[in-house]
Amino acid sequence: MTNEPKTPSEGKPAATRSTVARIRNRPTAQVLVIGGGINGIATFRDLALQGVDVVLVERGDYGSGASAASSHMIHGGVRYLENGEFRLVRESVQERNGLLRIAPHYVKPLRTTIPIFSTFSGILSAPLRFVTHKSGTPKERGALLIKIGLTAYDSFSRDGGAVPRHRFLGRKKSLAEMPDLDHNLKYTATYYDASVHEPERLALDVLKDGLAVGDNARAANYLEAAGATAEGIVLRDKVTGEEFSLAADVVVNASGPWTDVTNEEMGFDSTYMGGTKGSHIVLDNPQLLKALDGRELFFENNDGRIVLIYPLKGRILVGTTDLEADIREPAVCTEDEVDYFFDLISQVLPKIVVDRSQIVYRYSGIRPLPRHEDTQPGFVSRDYRIVDGTIAGVPLLSLVGGKWTTFRALSEHLTNEALAKLGKARTVSTVGLAIGGGKDFPQTPAARTSWIEAHTAGLDAGMVDRLLTRYGTRAAEVINTLADQASVPLKSDPEFTAAEISYFAEYEHAVHLIDVVLRRTNIAFIGSVTSELLAELSTLLGAELGWTPAEREQEIADTLTVLHDMHGVTVSARATSPASSKTVAAGK
Ligand SMILES: Cc1cc2nc3c(=O)[nH]c(=O)nc-3n(C[C@H](O)[C@H](O)[C@H](O)COP(=O)(O)OP(=O)(O)OC[C@H]3O[C@@H](n4cnc5c(N)ncnc54)[C@H](O)[C@@H]3O)c2cc1C
Structure with a gap:
């Protein structure tokens, strides 16, 4: 059970999910990392940097488990x-x-x-x-x-x-x-x-660093490790329902609090977690x-x-x-x-x-x-450990514990263990290695002003400033996509442009509307969701992802359900409001 109990369009006809296709078309890897929370993602990046052929699978959206809480x-x-x-x-x-x-x-x-x-x-x-x-x-x-x-x-x-x-x-x-x-x-x-x-955006940045290494690094969200056979680990596409097997030399179980559940699904009994x-x-x-x-x-x-x-x-x-x-x-x-x-x-x-x-x-x-x-x-100890096992005849490394704070060090340890199993040596250190939009990030007011001036590309300076806050220096990448498309602010939330929503689908693996509302943006966190915004976002995302009108409506309905049931908010035309109207004064 994830924190988003529903996977809305599971079972719909196979659409081209290029992320999944890259894995299915070459169903082997040196290391399979199960779990796209911050620890699985950071381990994926580190392994990719060592030139390892690595695949990451996440059954929900990246960063939607403990990493979102x-x-x-x-x-x-x-x-x-x-x-x-x-x-x-x-x-x-x-x-x-x-x-x-x-x-x-x-x-x-x-x-x-x-x-x-x-x-x-x-x-x-x-x-x-x-x-x-x-x-x-x-x-x-x-x-x-x-x-x-x-x-x-x-x-x-x-x-x-x-x-x-x-x-x-x-x-x-x-x-x-x-x-x-x-x-x-x-x-x-x-x-x-x-x-x-x-x-959530930092997790995506780490992921994108891993993916940028090259063809040796492949990752897909909404792709679940659902079992194990003699052919390898069974992967299930949560969008299409399709299953296929992937043969890996080493399996890393980084499914956070679900580590025992994932092991059990693969036929390996463990009682590590509490x-x-x-x-x-x-x-x-x-x-x-x-x-x-x-x-x-x-x-x-x-x-x-x-x-x-x-x-x-x-x-x-x-x-x-x-x-x-x-x-x-x-x-x-x-x-x-x-x-x-x-x-x-x-x-x-x-x-x-x-x-x-x-x-x-x-x-x-x-x-x-x-x-x-x-x-x-x-x-209870907040420290982490890595436990050895065997699955489908290959080494299994199960991660027990691990905080946000220590994700880089933890992924270094986990990568070292996987490299040892592969008989490979570390070639690149992640100590001091800038993450995504943190590279050359301007840290003084003067440096920030020069960065903005150098990247306005005919855009409003205020918008460039917001993009720099949201994406770090990766804003330059986003600005390039803006130059191609209309950089029109959304009618229902001028903080965002239409082109950014397409960017989430094209470059950040957004699959569902809820991915954008909760994890590509902080719209829900600050209480800015409105029904108009959901309609506008779903139209833009749907255009990228090929949704039919019925699928678009379903995405909105599923988003409203998750927001209400998991986050206690009901959405009105104006702004997000609390689901419960009971009032309690905190003053003594
Ligand atoms: C209330 C709370 C407060 C916290 N506060 C802090 C804090 O302030 N600072 C700090 O440093 N840490 C904090 N933490 C700890 C930190 O958030 C977590 O320890 C960390 O995010 C764990 O990351 P992870 O990648 O190991 O696990 P997760 O983020 O849970 O990732 C595991 C992923 O595996 C996926 N998965 C599960 N089964 C499968 C499967 N079969 N196939 C594919 N994917 C699967 C899940 O969907 C999930 O996304 C807090 C945690 C909580 C809950």
């Missing part, structure tokens, strides 16, 4: 220190600093403030947590424990000072900076992590936006969970929960979770009133965590 943080995970996961924290901080350099178009520094209400608590329980991750309700982390953690964190960051060091402020100064914080606080600690603004569910809401609340002063609030809720509130794309992201979940059920954000989020806002910003009418989007996903028996969800 994150808190958007690229972080060292200061709190994993108390789990004793020093290796992971060190690697995460290095990768965070690395991503700020190689993907500066999407990964930005994030100022993070921890409001602290006590001085000492948590100190005694912390050393115990280094030893056991099992039972026991966590106590509130006091100022001293946070100070120790952040000092250790700073020490991991000493590789070129990608972000400034932390600082502590007393109550008076803290409230001078953020007057809406609860006046009972004692201190605030402020440090820097990073945030990925467009995770994912937990986490949800988020996105609020449109100008008062809250102002109170946050551009920073993330990262703190301990009254149940001991670490939660966050932070401004993103003019909205506020609030998360997250950590609940035991069944991977075979779709993950949705429940009303109880919404109550939990409103309550946590009231813990730190008691004067700010929030209600359900301000929720423009909600989402939920399952973390690909290892099986964890009686360890509490919040304390």
Whole structure:
């Protein structure tokens, strides 16, 4: 079960899906990567760069699994220190600093403030947590424990000072900076992590880098690994229903929280996974936006969970929960979770009133965590491992775990393991290698202005500026397609041009309308979906993808269902509105 339970046009007559045709016409590969989340995609890119003949298959859209459900943080995970996961924290901080350099178009520094209400608590329980991750309700982390953690964190960051060091402020100064914080606080600690603004677009950028290597790299979305026979792995086209086998020398199972399910479908029993569910809401609340002063609030809720509130794309992201979940059920954000989020806002910003009418989007996903028996969800290891097996007579590498933050390092490890199975040596390193539109991305206002001036090509400078934000320096590619076609802004959303929608179909493998609404753009995330926009997008996409009028209507209907059932939004003529109108004030 994916987070989008329906594959709308499954079973329709075979259309020419060039991505699938490239794989079906040559059904062999050195490595087959199953799963087009960030970890499968990054491994695909790394293998492609080594000259390996690699195929990636994703049964839904790229980046639609756990990778679409994150808190958007690229972080060292200061709190994993108390789990004793020093290796992971060190690697995460290095990768965070690395991503700020190689993907500066999407990964930005994030100022993070921890409001602290006590001085000492948590100190005694912390050393115990280094030893056991099992039972026991966590106590509130006091100022001293946070100070120790952040000092250790700073020490991991000493590789070129990608972000400034932390600082502590007393109550008076803290409230001078953020007057809406609860006046009972004692201190605030402020440090820097990073945030990925467009995770789905970053995943596509990594994919496109892999595909650009050459014919040795092939990938298709809506293509599922559905079984295994003596001929190889059975692949099922989710658009046409057609099946064929692909013979690979090595199979990499990177299907995230579904790793055991995929293994089982291929006839290999495994019990590696024990994912937990986490949800988020996105609020449109100008008062809250102002109170946050551009920073993330990262703190301990009254149940001991670490939660966050932070401004993103003019909205506020609030998360997250950590609940035991069944991977075979779709993950949705429940009303109880919404109550939990409103309550946590009231813990730190008691004067700010929030209600359900301000929720423009909600989402939920399952973390690909290892099986964890009686360890509490919040304390399950966030580190990853690669497990050996055999499938259809060839080596199988199953990935267990892996965060957004560490995708480059993880894919390096997974690639090294696959190369070892093939008896090949690494020839290219991905350390410091710019990703997609992060290459030569202008990072100062002056450099940005020159880039825009050099690329206007008769277009409005404001439009070029928006394209640079959306695609990084790959905007130059998009501008080339604009020059060929009418660069007319959409009537229902002038932020986008008609040519960009065609670009999504032609260069970014968009197959369904929902792919554009959720993952090629952030239209749904910020609550800008209207019925007019869906009609306009489906007409443009349908022209590229050869939809009949009935298929176009079906695409709209399926999109409305996913938006409503999975993201809690109903679409009206004007703007996205919350599915539930129940109102709850978060103020104490
Ligand atoms: C609530 C939440 C908050 C998080 N916050 C953060 C954060 O702030 N920072 C951070 O670094 N990380 C965060 N994470 C973790 C991070 O999002 C995930 O660990 C990461 O995205 C996993 O990527 P993946 O590629 O391994 O898995 P996925 O993204 O799940 O990709 C696996 C893919 O495999 C596909 N698949 C499954 N079965 C098959 C099959 N049979 N054939 C073909 N394809 C198949 C699925 O459709 C899916 O797209 C968070 C996760 C959650 C759920």
